[in-house]
Every structure is written in structure tokens, then in C-alpha cells.
Amino acid sequence: MNKIILFILCGLFIKTATAQVIYEKIESSKIGESREIKIQLPRNYDPEGDVLYPLVVVLDGDYLFEPTIGNTDYHSYWGDMPKSIVVGVNQVKTRDSDLSYSDETNFPSDEGGSQFFEFIGMELIPYINENYLTSNFRIVVGHDQSANFINYWLFKDKPLFRGYIAFSPDLSPEMANRLKERLTTTTEDTFYYLATADNDVKSLRDSILAFNTILSSVENSKLHYRFDDFTDADHYSLVGLGIPKAINEIFTLFKPISRKEYKEKMLTFEGSPYDYLIKKYDDIEFFYGFEKKVVENDLKAVLAASKKKNDDESLKNLSKLARKVYPESMISAYYAGQYYDFVGNTKKALQSYQSGLLLEASEFISKDVLLDKIYDIQDQD
Template identity: 30%
Template sequence: MIKKSLTLIFILFYFSGFSQKIIQQALESEILETTRNIKIYIPEGYEKDSIKNYPLAIVLDEDYLFDIYVGNAILFSKKDKAPKQIVVGISMEKTKGQDVSFDINSGKLSTTAGYFYNFIRDEVVFYMESNYRTSPFITLVGDGYSANLITHFLGENTAFINSFICINPSFSDFIGSELISYNLEKFGREDNTFYFYTNNVSSFSAEKQVKIDQIQKGLATLDMKNFNVINDVINTPSSISAIGEAIPRAMTKIFEVYSAISKEEYEENIKDLAPSDAIYYLENKYLEIEFLFGSNLGIRETDIYAIESIVIEKENGDKLRDFGKMILKLFPTSPLGDYYIGRYYETGKMFKKALNYYKIGYGKMDPSDPNADAFYENILRLGGQ
């Protein structure tokens, strides 16, 4: 318990240093016929780069979920486990009963909840996309009955939400039939990636645990590569503490593709691949990162080294040139692309071509780079050929 408390304290302390990036906004709503307060977090560095786009997270229950989500977003981006995000929190403190209400006899949203749903879809998203540099990747986050409201966005004919984070969900009794009516198989036909997170909690009533468990088991039967179902169970005596655990657990899975190649990812997806397939895997990983999150990272050197042995040791290193070309395509300023092409030519005893690529690569390096001297040895070695 102490460990969890310290983690939360650290996140909130970490977040407090960025409080100057929070914008309070009274958003005029034609749909609600009133103004609704929203809170917007703008990530560090947003003003310095006028081209980069950022994923958008829309957090319901802003009064208590916003700070926790932003704190985790900052921590994950600092640890290179997720892209920086723009986060908007919607105030519901005085209106939640109306915003998320539904007919207990049908599960359908009430009139006021329908208006709130349309407010999110047609006004909040439009406002954020019109005024901030957002990427197409949108996350919806809600707790309890707000999580139930979020599930209704699965019924949109044109999918525009990428990840649904349903924390401690209080589903209607009709959630099963509602999910079936949404024809979730349609997501499999989209050229996009989706995530659906729910958590159960050991301290919930037996009835609530059974309902969530049944939904999770039903969702687990979906067989779509681009619709990722994340069924979580949190063992804790308090549903409040489950909130603090659910958000980072959801982020870990949702932004898994963004993270550097882990030992688990290498063991499960890469180690048995042929060189050409390993190269394609790495290239596709970074193309997907750019497509989903608007983040052009080039390629992390650690990920290059992760598949290096496959390319060098299998098929006599015949794919080294393809490996180098792929790196130059996605990360043209890196000397590693030139290095691998040079190594390919050196292995084939085409020393003049090898020397040329080694020189090009060395020219991209900062003389203070600790690897510069080792790289230059390639030039010295072939200088007499």
C-alpha cells in the first residue's frame, strides 16, 4: 500500500511542475445550450515545433481523473513508453447524473446523456482538432457510469476513437446486446488500430464482477488483429486505488507499439524471423508509430541493434544492404544506415564502395560522439585497400 501511495505522490509531484501548461476554457455549446468548462494540458515542447502533431486524450470526470491521466502521460513520455499527448478534461462534477444516465429498461442513453454524447463527438473533438495540432489517434477515458457512456462510441458508423479506456465500468444490464448491435467486426475492416480496455476489481460486488467478467469473456472471442481487447483484473480492496492502477496498465498496452523493442517483444515476434522479415517488422513498427501518433522518431538505435544479429548472422549477411537502406529511409541522419551498407560491400570485397559509405557515415557523426573513433577505424582499415 505504501508503494502505491508513493507512486501516486510521485506522479502528482511530477505533474505539478507542468501546471503552467494547463489551459482553463469555458466552451460554448450549442448542443447543451450552455457553457461547459474544460481543462487542456499542452505537452512540453508543443510551442517549439510548429509541425509535430500529438495524440488527443479526452478525459471524462475531469475533477479527479484529469490530473492522474496527465501525470501518467508525462511519466510515460519521459520514459519513452508513449508519445506526448494533448489531454482535455471535461468537467462533470455537477452534471454527471444527467451526462451519463440511461434507461434502465433498455440501456439506451437518456435524452440529456445523448446531448452530452453529441457534445463530445461534435463539439469537443471539433474544437480540439481546430485549435491544436492533434494526430488522428484519439483516446476516451471514463470511470464508472462514464465508462458505460464511452462504450456507445463503438456504435459510430465511422470509427474515429482509437482507444477506449473504461475504468471500473458500471455497465447497463443490456451491455451485452448493445455490444452485439454495434457490429464490432466492422473495426477489422478499418485501416487503423483500436484498443478497448476494461478492468474488473476484486472488491466489486459479486454481481458486478460477474457482469464485467462475462463482457470480458465475450470480447476475448473477437479475432481481429487491429482491435486489441485488454481485459484486466485488479486485486485491491478499494475501487479508488484501482483507478490509479488502471490508467498506467491501460497505457502500457495501448502504447506498446510506440515503446522500444522489449525482451518480450523480441522473443515473441522477432527472434525467429528471416532477415528480410525482421527488417520489414522494424520498418513497419516505425511507420505505424508515425501514422498513429504523428511522431517521426527516425529509429531508436536500440531497436536497430535488436535485430542486427539476425541480419548479420542469417543468410550470410546478404540483407545488410537492405537493412542499411531501410535505416536511411526512416532515419537519414543516422550513420548506422551507411555503416551496414558499407559492411555489406566490405563482406563482398567491394572495398572502394565500402570505404565510400564508411566515409559518408563518419561525416554524419559529431566528433565528440564516443563511437566516432571506433567508426573511423573502418576507414583506416580500408584506406590501404
């Protein structure tokens, strides 16, 4: 039943995203042949724009690409992750060779693994960076053998990826202990997601549970680790369950302020609500390597918290920020009006609300909202 559900979901994802998928072949000197890739561009992607997008590289792209792009498109639509470029690498004919490792070193073998490793880092990613608008924040996704293979990039002095999504990995010998040592000393924020299921292949499940015990013991604030052990799922259906979990974990900080974050973090923050907002967005830029435009949801959260704390200075700074970020939107007029209204300057509040009537409406602020504020003030006179 889980497999049926996964296939149905994949079908829905394909239907919504196919129009944006690009199919290409890359001629590789590293592996001595061309390799098929699939590229999903974000909605409204502008090749002449100045926006940079995170890159998600999906190994086993023959079957992992479609559920991945469906989830990235869905989550980015709701603002829970940034719009991203997703690249799937087809391996159906070369999988065993691509993902092979040496029996002596347990690292990529000279019979295909090393060549594929270099193809990804020295040919595929440079090609994508040259032809598309990519940021330096990269995620890699793998399943079974490819979930083991993605770990090899962590042993580079400067790992190619910041996020690792490993679904039911078929771990090479000593990988668990080696990875523990590596992640204990990493100095860059690294996101690692691991998943298995109760009906996973038994031999894999046993090693993954032991792997989780080892990774859970790593003490390093730079490691952001999440493990899921799904019930009523098997080796294949766990992928459909794990992708949204992994996205949620990797982009927790990026997500708009939720009720939980508002109550537990913003209201208890030592500084002002405005200071909390600025720190959040500074942290986003630091963690992910790109700047996020302040979303209206977060402006609303700061407005509510500032009023609750009777913090007029925070409201003043918020109104300035709204005007800077949304100069052509009713948002700028609304937040200016909210500040003046709060400090008792009804004349300027009225002028602010009136000035917004000819501006562009937003998700939450419309002409009717501004008119209601205007009538409220006029009724007080």
C-alpha cells in the same frame, strides 16, 4: 494504503506536467452552458509544426486527468507511446446529468446524456482539432458511470474513438450483450481495455466479471481486448494501476523492438530483418493512422539480426534507410560503415566512419564509437 500511493503518484505527475496544462472554457450550444476543460500538450509541442498527435479524451477530468497525463508523459518520454494531446472534461457539478441514460432505451437520455454525447462529438473534438495538431487516432477514458458512457460511441456508424479505457464501469442494462454484438461486427481495429479489482464495489465487480466473460468470447481479429483484475486494489486505486496497463496494451505495436520481440518475432520472421522492420512501421501507420519515425533502437535490432543471419542485403537496405532518416547524424555514417565492414570493403567502411566524425552524435553513436571502429580497421592493415 493504495489510495495514499495513488495520491502521491498523482502529485508527482502534476509536478512534472503542470507547466504544460492549459485551462479553457468551451461555450456549448448542445448543453446550453460553458464547460471547463484541461489540455495537456506534449513536450516541445510546436503549434507551427507538421507533426500530428493522438488525442486522449478523459471524462471525469476532475480526478482522472492528472494520473492520465502523468502516465502519457512518462510513457511517451521513453518511446513506449507516441506523444499525445490529452483533454480532460470536468464534470464534478454535472456528472449525473452528463452520464444519464434512458430507462426505456438504455442509451443517453434526453435530460442531459444526449446533449453531453453531442457536446463531445460535435463541439469538443472539432474545437481541439481546429486549434491543435491532432491525428485521427483518438482514445477515450472513463471510470464508473463515465466508463459505461464511453461505450455509446461504439454504436456510431463511424465511432469517434479507436481506443476505449473502461475502469470499473457501472454498466447500463443490456450493455454487455449489445457491445458483444457490436464488437463482433466492427471492421475497424478497435482497442478495448477493461479493469476491476478484488476490492472493487461488489455489485460492479460481479457485473464486470460477467462482462469480461462476454467480451472474451468475441471472435473478431479487429478487436484488441485486454482485461485486468487487480489484487490489493479498490474502486479508486485500480485506476493508478490500470492506466499504464492500458497504454501498454493499446500501443504494443508502437513500442520499440524489445528482446522478446527480437527473439520471438524478428529472428523467426520469414522475410529478412529489414523486411520485418518495414512491415512493423507500415503496420504502425495502418493501425494508428500516423507515421512513426524509425527509432535508433530498432535500427540496432535489425543490425544484430542481419549479422546473425548473415544477410548482407538486409544490412545494405538498412544503411540506406539510416541515411534517409538520419542524414545529419552519426547514425547514417555508422550503419554505412557497418555494411561495408560486413561485406569486406574496409576502404569504404573507413571512409564512412570518418565521414561521421563531424556529424551529430546520437543516443548510441558518439565520436568515440566511430573512432573505435576507425582504429580497428587501421590496426588490421
